[in-house]
Amino acid sequence: MRESNRYTLILLLVLISVSLITQITRADGGVVMCQRTSAPFSITLFATEMPLRPGPADLSVLLEQPDGHSPILDAQVFMELQHEAGTFIRAEATRSQARNKLLYCSLINLPAAGHWKMRLLVRRGNSSTEMLSNLTVAAPQPVFLSHWELIAVPPIIIGLFITNQYLRRKRIQFKAPLN
Amino acid sequence: MQTTISNAVFSSWEFNPWVLIPIVAFGVLYTHGWLQLHRRIPDRFGFSQLLAFHAGLITVICALCSPLDAFAGWLLTVHMIQHLLLMMVVPPLILWGAPYLPILSGLPRSFAINGVGPFLSSTFLRKVASFVSHPAFCWSAFISINVAWHLPAMYELALRSPSWHRLEHFSFLTTALLFWWPIIQPYPWVARTPRWMIIPYLFLADFQNTALSAFLVFCGRVVYPTYETVPRITGLTALDDQAAAGAMMWVASSFFFLIPVGLITIELLTTVRRSIRRDIGPIGHIGPIARSKPTKLDLLKLPLVGRLLRWPYLRRAAQLVAFLMALLVILDGFLGPQMAPMNLAGVLPWTHWRGLTVITLLVAGNVFCFACPFNFARELGRRILPARWSWPRRLRTKWIAIALLLLFFWAYEAFSIWDSPSYTAMLVTGYFVAAIMVDGLFKGASFCKYVCPIGQYQFVQSLISPIEVGVRNLDVCSTCQTHDCLRGNATQRGCELKLFQPRKASNMDCTFCLDCVHACPHENVSLLAGLPGTQLVKIQRSKRLGAGFFRRFDIAVLIFLLVFAAFINAGQMVLPVQTWEQSLQAGLGVGSIQPVLAISYLLSIVAVPALLIACCVWFSKILGQIRLGWKETISRFAPAFVPVGFSMWLIHFSYHLFSSGQTALPVIQRAALDVGITILGAPYWLLSSRMPSLDWLPGFELLLLDVGLLFTLYISWRIASRFRLNFAQTLRLNIPWAALAFALYSIGVWIIFQPMQMRGMMMMHSMH
Numbered sequence: 020m021r022e023s024n025r026y027t028l029i030l031l032l033v034l035i036s037v038s039l040i041t042q043i044t045r046a047d048g049g050v051v052m053c054q055r056t057s058a059p060f061s062i063t064l065f066a067t068e069m070p071l072r073p074g075p076a077d078l079s080v081l082l083e084q085p086d087g088h089s090p091i092l093d094a095q096v097f098m099e100l101q102h103e104a105g106t107f108i109r110a111e112a113t114r115s116q117a118r119n120k121l122l123y124c125s126l127i128n129l130p131a132a133g134h135w136k137m138r139l140l141v142r143r144g145n146s147s148t149e150m151l152s153n154l155t156v157a158a159p160q161p162v163f164l165s166h167w168e169l170i171a172v173p174p175i176i177i178g179l180f181i182t183n184q185y186l187r188r189k190r191i192q193f194k195a196p197l198n
Numbered sequence: 199m200q201t202t203i204s205n206a207v208f209s210s211w212e213f214n215p216w217v218l219i220p221i222v223a224f225g226v227l228y229t230h231g232w233l234q235l236h237r238r239i240p241d242r243f244g245f246s247q248l249l250a251f252h253a254g255l256i257t258v259i260c261a262l263c264s265p266l267d268a269f270a271g272w273l274l275t276v277h278m279i280q281h282l283l284l285m286m287v288v289p290p291l292i293l294w295g296a297p298y299l300p301i302l303s304g305l306p307r308s309f310a311i312n313g314v315g316p317f318l319s320s321t322f323l324r325k326v327a328s329f330v331s332h333p334a335f336c337w338s339a340f341i342s343i344n345v346a347w348h349l350p351a352m353y354e355l356a357l358r359s360p361s362w363h364r365l366e367h368f369s370f371l372t373t374a375l376l377f378w379w380p381i382i383q384p385y386p387w388v389a390r391t392p393r394w395m396i397i398p399y400l401f402l403a404d405f406q407n408t409a410l411s412a413f414l415v416f417c418g419r420v421v422y423p424t425y426e427t428v429p430r431i432t433g434l435t436a437l438d439d440q441a442a443a444g445a446m447m448w449v450a451s452s453f454f455f456l457i458p459v460g461l462i463t464i465e466l467l468t469t470v471r472r473s474i475r476r477d478i479g480p481i482g483h484i485g486p487i488a489r490s491k492p493t494k495l496d497l498l499k500l501p502l503v504g505r506l507l508r509w510p511y512l513r514r515a516a517q518l519v520a521f522l523m524a525l526l527v528i529l530d531g532f533l534g535p536q537m538a539p540m541n542l543a544g545v546l547p548w549t550h551w552r553g554l555t556v557i558t559l560l561v562a563g564n565v566f567c568f569a570c571p572f573n574f575a576r577e578l579g580r581r582i583l584p585a586r587w588s589w590p591r592r593l594r595t596k597w598i599a600i601a602l603l604l605l606f607f608w609a610y611e612a613f614s615i616w617d618s619p620s621y622t623a624m625l626v627t628g629y630f631v632a633a634i635m636v637d638g639l640f641k642g643a644s645f646c647k648y649v650c651p652i653g654q655y656q657f658v659q660s661l662i663s664p665i666e667v668g669v670r671n672l673d674v675c676s677t678c679q680t681h682d683c684l685r686g687n688a689t690q691r692g693c694e695l696k697l698f699q700p701r702k703a704s705n706m707d708c709t710f711c712l713d714c715v716h717a718c719p720h721e722n723v724s725l726l727a728g729l730p731g732t733q734l735v736k737i738q739r740s741k742r743l744g745a746g747f748f749r750r751f752d753i754a755v756l757i758f759l760l761v762f763a764a765f766i767n768a769g770q771m772v773l774p775v776q777t778w779e780q781s782l783q784a785g786l787g788v789g790s791i792q793p794v795l796a797i798s799y800l801l802s803i804v805a806v807p808a809l810l811i812a813c814c815v816w817f818s819k820i821l822g823q824i825r826l827g828w829k830e831t832i833s834r835f836a837p838a839f840v841p842v843g844f845s846m847w848l849i850h851f852s853y854h855l856f857s858s859g860q861t862a863l864p865v866i867q868r869a870a871l872d873v874g875i876t877i878l879g880a881p882y883w884l885l886s887s888r889m890p891s892l893d894w895l896p897g898f899e900l901l902l903l904d905v906g907l908l909f910t911l912y913i914s915w916r917i918a919s920r921f922r923l924n925f926a927q928t929l930r931l932n933i934p935w936a937a938l939a940f941a942l943y944s945i946g947v948w949i950i951f952q953p954m955q956m957r958g959m960m961m962m963h964s965m966h
Contacts, residue, residue: 049359054429128893
């Protein structure tokens with residue numbers, strides 16, 4: 020194999036590998052979970068995908084002025100989640116973690132399915148407010164569904180390889196009488 | 199505030215690797231191929247093609263990574279712009295770049311010929327391609343997908359689920375590429391319908407587009423309810439937003455449909471049509487692409503690295519460092535605190551050394567044997583002991599090492615060696631004693647070749663390694679009379695493991711000592727780097743290995759032992775296996791876990807593997823109709839299982855390294871404080887109880903296992919192909935071995951997703 024070809028192949032392998040293992044970590048926005056006006060803010064809570072499941076969950080918040088629908092970008096947002104069994108999680112949602120920079124986002128690892136109580140604390144200057152909400156986290160998906168892309172790779176490649184070998188041999192058999 | 203909001207909006211980019219990596223890959227391939235084609239046929243592959251293709255790729259990035267994507271869920275207008283880019287802008291640009299030949303030429307030549315070639319020349323697939331690229335199919339696919347995704351239920355599904363949203367974008371892009379195909383007619387595709395047909399083709403598409411967009415503009419209600427629930431940051435109502443999106447779709451799409459109509463009309467009315475396509479001829483007439491002689495990267499010829507590797511004292515220096523570390527492990531193991539996470543002997547060998555060794559095997563080669571501390575001690579021992587006897591001829595096999603490996607794998611769990619610093623120290627000490635005694639009494643590297651269990655593990659796993667010691671030019675060896683690489687000379691000893699370089703085709707039994715490199719008077723032996731795993735492919739091709747390592751039954755048993763041990767060793771870490779062993783102990787009513795461990799080990803590492811392999815031999819003989827002894831069948835197929843075994847070792851050891859790599863610091867701090875060194879500060883024990891976030895690790899491990907399985911199946915296929923059977927027989931011969939590989943893979947997948955026992959840390963279990 021030529022040097023340049025080898026490096027192309029290595030680059031391709033690396034790129035494919037990285038693309039297969041890299042998760043999209045910041046897919047904030049998504050479905051509106053709840054929307055309340057709690058003076059002096061209008062608060063909208065989003066989740067990337069519904070239903071939520073155990074594992075990393077992308078929760079994001081949009082803060083607006085209640086009257087003018089203009090986003091607020093200089094507040095502090097904290098999320099507190101408590102599971103019915105007692106597990107407690109506290110995280111800060113920040114704009115730097117969000118892809119949509121109008122949102123405050125936090126990537127929270129939800130350890131268990133069930134009912135969670137969520138308390139959202141918002142502070143801006145001297146004013147602050149909180150919003151209470153309930154989250155229902157569905158049972159985890161089977162491994163085969165949550166990692167189906169990686170589990171599907173071998174059968175696809177095997178199928179392609181067997182077809183390739185079949186076609187090659189067929190071509191060789193076809194050419195043989197001429198030789 | 200307004201400025202801040204607009205800044206926030208315009209900074210909402212995300213360079214998503216799922217989008218970027220394929221685009222970069224295509225960009226690299228296209229450019230690589232375009233450079234070759236531009237030199238040959240610059241009229242066809244000019245700069246406009248290069249620019250158009252890359253502009254198309256950049257537009258994809260703009261559509262999928264820019265604020266357009268971030269705000270598509272809030273504003274239908276923004277979402278519409280995103281879709282228009284994917285359906286109306288990207289496809290014409292990409293197809294203008296005529297990507298078929300550049301991408302094909304950009305692939306590695308052997309892969310293009312042997313991998314892609316059979317598909318491209320398949321009659322059936324050509325018929326499929328011909329059907330798919332027919333204007334009637336292209337038009338129907340584009341229109342159906344466009345209408346289907348604009349149905350409220352489908353559109354809402356895409357808005358709710360990122361996976362469906364990705365599928366929506368993918369289907370838009372692929373069908374739009376098909377739609378634009380007959381219009382652009384990218385070289386070397388030749389149209390099968392008259393050119394004038396494209397005019398009604400475009401008009402009909404515009405008609406559908408007009409109907410759809412008019413519906414969005416005039417229907418008077420919000421068609422997609424999500425847009426009613428999301429915040430209206432622009433002040434535009436959901437209905438106004440929908441009307442604006444419809445108007446944009448109407449005007450912009452019509453523009454993109456009608457411009458080609460005008461251009462094609464002018465083209466048809468022009469009397470002289472340019473037809474360079476026919477002048478140049480079909481693809482096959484382009485001529486052969488230049489190729490050079492296959493070569494490997496010669497590490498000794500690299501400027502700085504080469505000089506360092508040729509330095510005669512490099513090995514001794516590396517061994518000295520490893521030797522001193524081993525001494526520290528022994529001293530701390532005997533004298534330090536008997537709690538594994540606090541002791542050098544509980545952390546360094548089981549977490550760091552194993553993890554780094556296996557990673558080094560993947561990216562380099564048998565570096566452990568190169569820097570072996572036991573070999574260093576053996577050299578010291580030889581100054582006292584005579585080393586005058588030859589190793590008994592009957593023992594010149596791997597059976598002693600196999601027995602020692604079996605003993606070690608059992609003792610590792612039975613005595614929890616990993617959890618006992620003093621046992622670890624005893625093991626390392628015993629290893630030193632054995633190395634000094636064996637090589638102090640016997641000539642050559644008898645310990646490395648016939649006894650050392652670590653060495654055998656390294657030899658087998660280094661078959662995956664990209665680097666091997668090999669000859670630069672076989673012609674030089676054919677004229678060599680002295681064979682210094684094997685016999686040595688007055689200044690440099692030859693290979694102590696009796697590997698003759700011109701006949702050597704893999705890393706098996708090679709300790710990377712580089713004695714042959716220094717001994718060769720022609721400077722014809724070097725460290726050659728290729729792709730990981732190429733040795734396994736090569737040994738299946740090589741005829742000179744017919745009677746070599748890979749026909750030996752002891753080598754096959756060694757390989758299978760290490761393959762099954764990889765899964766059993768990792769399996770012992772997971773909670774369900776431990777729970778099962780405890781319940782078995784309770785069920786049997788025995789006071790100690792030792793009998794249970796002994797029985798389960800005997801079954802899992804000896805009896806079950808032997809039974810499975812026997813079944814594979816039996817079935818492959820029946821299905822493949824081969825006339826080969828059972829020992830030879832096993833020996834032939836054993837190397838195929840090295841990749842899947844290696845991937846499991848890599849998963850297991852790298853898991854410990856990634857989850858507990860940070861634990862070295864507090865232990866080193868503690869050991870330094872014990873001997874009065876205060877410069878490192880007080881031990882930061884928090885590191886030993888806090889595990890880093892490893893959400894990405896299961897995916898990474900699964901990918902490693904996928905690669906291991908596929909490579910195993912590939913090597914197995916190559917082995918079966920050497921029997922020169924027809925396709926169906928080759929496939930049948932492979933079935934039992936492939937089934938065994940799949941069984942191991944399934945066990946590996948199961949292990950990956952189980953709660954793991956932490957080692958070298960102050961906590962017991964961790965969820966993956």
